[in-house]
Amino acid sequence: xxTDTSALVLESVHAYYGxxxxxxxxxxxLDEGRLxxxxxxxGAGKTTTIMCIAxxxxxxxxxxxxxxxxxxxxxxxxxxxxxxxxxPQGRRIFPSLTVQxxxxxxxxKRAGGSPWSFARVYELxxxxxxxHRQGAGSLSGGEQQMLAIGRALMGNPKVLLMDxxxxxxxxxxxxxxxxxxxxxxxxxxxxxxxxQNFKLALDLADDVVVINTGxxxxxxxxxxxxxxxxxxxxxxxxx
Amino acid sequence: xxxxQIQTLNSFALGGLLFLLSSGFALIFGLMRIANLTHGALxxxxxxxxxxxxxxGFGLALAAVxxxxxxxxxxxxxxxxxxxxxxxxxxxxVLATLGLSFxxxxxxxxVWGGDTIPIQTPAMFQAPLRFMGLIFPTYRLVxxxxxxxxxxxxxxxxxRTRLGAMIRAGVDDMQxxxxxxxxxSALFTTVFCLGALLAGLGGAVGGPIFSAYPxxxxxxxxxxxxxxxxxxxGSLVGTFVASFIIGFIYTFGTALLPDLAYVIxxxxxxxxxxxxxxxxxxxxxx
Ligand SMILES: Nc1ncnc2c1ncn2[C@@H]1O[C@H](COP(=O)(O)OP(=O)(O)OP(=O)(O)O)[C@@H](O)[C@H]1O
Ligand SMILES: [Mg+2]
Numbered sequence: 311x312x313t314d315t316s317a318l319v320l321e322s323v324h325a326y327y328g329x330x331x332x333x334x335x336x337x338x339x340l341d342e343g344r345l346x347x348x349x350x351x352x353g354a355g356k357t358t359t360i361m362c363i364a365x366x367x368x369x370x371x372x373x374x375x376x377x378x379x380x381x382x383x384x385x386x387x388x389x390x391x392x393x394x395x396x397x398p399q400g401r402r403i404f405p406s407l408t409v410q411x412x413x414x415x416x417x418x419k420r421a422g423g424s425p426w427s428f429a430r431v432y433e434l435x436x437x438x439x440x441x442h443r444q445g446a447g448s449l450s451g452g453e454q455q456m457l458a459i460g461r462a463l464m465g466n467p468k469v470l471l472m473d474x475x476x477x478x479x480x481x482x483x484x485x486x487x488x489x490x491x492x493x494x495x496x497x498x499x500x501x502x503x504x505x506q507n508f509k510l511a512l513d514l515a516d517d518v519v520v521i522n523t524g525x526x527x528x529x530x531x532x533x534x535x536x537x538x539x540x541x542x543x544x545x546x547x548x549x
Numbered sequence: 550x551x552x553x554q555i556q557t558l559n560s561f562a563l564g565g566l567l568f569l570l571s572s573g574f575a576l577i578f579g580l581m582r583i584a585n586l587t588h589g590a591l592x593x594x595x596x597x598x599x600x601x602x603x604x605x606g607f608g609l610a611l612a613a614v615x616x617x618x619x620x621x622x623x624x625x626x627x628x629x630x631x632x633x634x635x636x637x638x639x640x641x642x643v644l645a646t647l648g649l650s651f652x653x654x655x656x657x658x659x660v661w662g663g664d665t666i667p668i669q670t671p672a673m674f675q676a677p678l679r680f681m682g683l684i685f686p687t688y689r690l691v692x693x694x695x696x697x698x699x700x701x702x703x704x705x706x707x708x709r710t711r712l713g714a715m716i717r718a719g720v721d722d723m724q725x726x727x728x729x730x731x732x733x734s735a736l737f738t739t740v741f742c743l744g745a746l747l748a749g750l751g752g753a754v755g756g757p758i759f760s761a762y763p764x765x766x767x768x769x770x771x772x773x774x775x776x777x778x779x780x781x782x783g784s785l786v787g788t789f790v791a792s793f794i795i796g797f798i799y800t801f802g803t804a805l806l807p808d809l810a811y812v813i814x815x816x817x818x819x820x821x822x823x824x825x826x827x828x829x830x831x832x833x834x835x
Contacts, residue, residue, distance in 0.1 A: 364728055390730035398728070404721040411714040416729035465730055 315378050317342045317500035318363065318394075318469050323372035325355075325362050332358050334524040335372065340469065340517075342377075345491075345501040347515035347532065349508070355524040356504045357399050360473050363502075364396045365389040376469055391418065393468035397475055399504070401458040405447030409438055412446050412457055416464040424466045425497060431460040434490055452483035459490060470494070473504045484510060512536060554683055556804055557797075562689040562758060564796025565696025569751030570769055571776040572703060572788050573744025579720045579783040580740050582639065586646040587627060589770025590653035591745050595620045595752025596761035597661050599668060609671045613753035617746045624745020628738050654766050663763055668756030688757055695754055699747065700789050707785060716740060720783050772799065775818045781828020791829065 318340040325333040333355050340346045350356050361367040363374055365386035374381045381389050390396075395416075404412050413428060432439035435456040441449065446457055455475055462470055475491070476484045488510050495501060495514065505511035512518075518535050520528040574588045595616045602612035627649060635641040674688040707713035719726040719736055727733050752765075759765060772795060780791030795814070802813035821828060 366724055366728060385733070386724070386727040387730050387732050390728055396728050398725065402722055402725045404718040404725070406717050406721050407714055411717075414711055415714050415718045415726070415731060418730055461729060 315342075316340060316375075317344075317377060318502070319373075319375045320359070320363070321373045321375075323359070323362055323369045323374060325358050325367055325369050327358075327367075332524050333362065333369070336521060336524065336526055337372075338519045338526060338529065340500055340502055342500050343498045344516040345495050345503055345514055346517045346519060347511035348502055348504045348519050348521065349511060350521040350527075352506075354521045356521060357473055358524070359521065360396065360399075360471050360502070360504060363389075363469075363471060364394060366396075390465060393420070393465075395462035395465040395467035395470055397455075397458045397462045397470070397472040399473035399477065401451075401454045403446045403449070403454050403457045403461065405445070407446055408443055409446055409449070409457055410442040412461050413438075413464045416461045418465045420466045426463040426466050428464075431463055434463075434493065435460055452479050452486070455479060455483070455487060456490070459487070459494075463494065468500065470499050470501045471504075472501065474506060475503070476505065476507045476510055488514065551684070552804075555686070556800055558685060558689045558693075560797040560800040561793065562692040562796070563800055564793035565693045566751050566755040566758070567772055567776050567796055568696045568789055568792035569699060569747050569754065571773045571780070571792055572700070572785060573747040574773045575777045575780070575782055575785075575788045576716070576740055577744045578777065580716055580723075581632075581737055583632060583642045583646070585741075585744070586643060586770065587624075587650045587653065588744070588748055588773055589766035589768070590650040591620050591624060591748035592752040592755075592769045593657060593761070593766040594623060594653060595749030596668070596756050596759065596765060597657050597666075597752075598749065599753035599756050600661065600666050600761050603668065609668070609753070609756070613750060616753035617750035620749025620752070621742045621746035624748075625738055625742045627745075628741035632741075633734075633737075650766060650770070654763060658763055661761065665760050665762040667760045670757040692754055692758065696792075699750070700785075704785055712739070775814060777828075778818050779821050779828060781830045784828070784830040787828055787830025 316339050320336055320338050322335040322337055323333055324331070324335055336355070336359055338346070348356050348359065358367065362369045363381070365381065365384055369382065376392060376394060379392065381392065381394070384392065404415070407415070410428070413431060432442070437453055438456055438460055441453065446454065449457060459472070459475065472491070475487050479487065484507065491501070491503065491514055503511060503514060512532060512535060515532040518528070518530055518532050519526060570588065570592050574585060577583055577585050598616035598619050599609065599612040602615045603609065607615065631645050631649065632642055635645055670688045674691055676687065678685040678687050678690065707716065715726070715731050715736060718729070718731060719733070723733065776788060776791045776795050779794065780787035798817065799810070799814055803810040806813060
């Protein structure tokens with residue numbers, strides 16, 4: 311396993327909030343250039359998993375590796391610098407910064423090539439260019455989501471984590487965000503996408519992992535899930 | 550006539566010094582959520598450091614630079630060696646900064662003694678300015694000028710540079726700031742040094758007005774707390790305006806109603822806390 315060069319490998323990760331044990335040994339693998347949909351009901355532990363990868367929550371047990379490099383004990387800023395960038399649930403853009411400043415503070419060039427820049431982000435989301443001098447706090451929900459995605463891309467990530475990017479958005483905006491994710495994926499980026507929007511996730515995904523009460527309940531290819539919808543719905547129930 | 554005019558200028562000068570003191574305090578609180586109770590002591594250290602630098606033969610301007618830089622180093626050490634170990638423990642940090650400020654005042658007592666040490670106004674500013682039949686103490690005007698310039702530089706730093714944007718991002722959401730790769734540790738040290746530098750500069754520049762004396766630290770700390778509560782945390786403009794408001798209230802309060810000076814000073818603060826807990830301009834609740 312030491313030579314494993316999958317984009318991201320989690321091995322039996324356990325996480326707690328205080329005394330409450332939330333992740334009970336989550337293992338998953340994201341291969342390079344693929345999009346893995348991480349699904350599960352409300353409170354299943356999706357965000358907790360994402361937070362552990364980003365280092366915003368310290369996993370108590372288990373290991374997390376990115377292209378073979380252990381991230382386990384790194385502080386969040388060093389995980390970000392190593393190449394994991396996050397589009398968090400609830401967007402969490404910096405409201406007192408302008409659009410442009412939100413992108414600027416996240417900018418990082420990488421020795422191995424930096425495909426993303428202000429120009430490329432504005433090309434992906436022309437609306438952000440129109441509003442680049444505007445305070446980010448005054449953007450609409452959809453624009454804030456685009457900004458959160460753009461901000462993550464400015465770090466030229468090797469692995470992109472997206473936590474419910476379609477949450478609370480109007481259908482038209484969801485479609486726009488979906489197209490953007492598709493385009494990002496075509497760049498060859500390795501992505502974990504958490505979604506409650508089952509259809510959006512399945513349209514984009516190569517692989518699917520379902521978690522339930524902090525454990526992996528299903529793991530397989532998106533093709534298999536698309537062929538046999540029951541497979542996942544029995545784990546998810548709600549969809 | 551002369552009374553009002555002199556007191557008005559005194560108010561502006563005090564306001565300027567309060568701004569040098571409080572802007573750093575507010576910056577540190579906004580970013581690190583630490584009520585840095587050493588801030589009064591850092592101001593006092595600035596005054597005493599200027600005393601020593603001037604005894605060594607430097608003029609006040611150079612002494613102020615030396616004082617500001619040495620106090621910045623002290624601030625950096627406090628952050629790295631003490632507060633860093635207490636991150637996430639707000640109560641511990643408050644107690645530690647309080648303890649450190651006691652240590653600092655004892656240190657000053659040992660090194661510089663218990664008597665008030667006057668600091669000479671530079672010769673070039675000793676003669677009062679005469680303008681339209683009015684007389685102005687020149688150095689007070691210089692202090693106001695320094696505060697305004699520092700205020701503008703700070704404003705540009707915060708609003709026009711990447712470092713400023715990183716600080717504001719940290720004030721908005723520190724966890725998310727780290728998740729975009731901003732190094733919290735370096736940012737905290739930078740901001741703490743900057744806040745200490747401004748306090749030290751204030752102590753030195755204020756020297757000819759206040760002198761250096763034991764107790765300068767607690768006098769200044771209480772004023773800084775009032776300014777920050779009035780102006781609101783996380784607002785440079787708020788700190789600026791509140792500094793001058795308090796400068797006026799304190800100067801005229803002590804001159805006109807010396808018995809009620811503290812009532813006059815703390816009353817606006819109580820009213821603000823009761824009716825506008827974010828301060829006049831701020832966005833973060835104190
Ligand atoms: N800060 C916290 N403190 C304590 N418990 C928490 C905290 N955050 C989440 N939890 C609990 O941990 C469990 C997993 O939460 P998590 O946020 O990971 O779920 P999720 O799958 O992302 O759900 P959703 O789809 O609603 O976002 C839930 O039972 C939740 O109540
Ligand atoms: Mg979630």
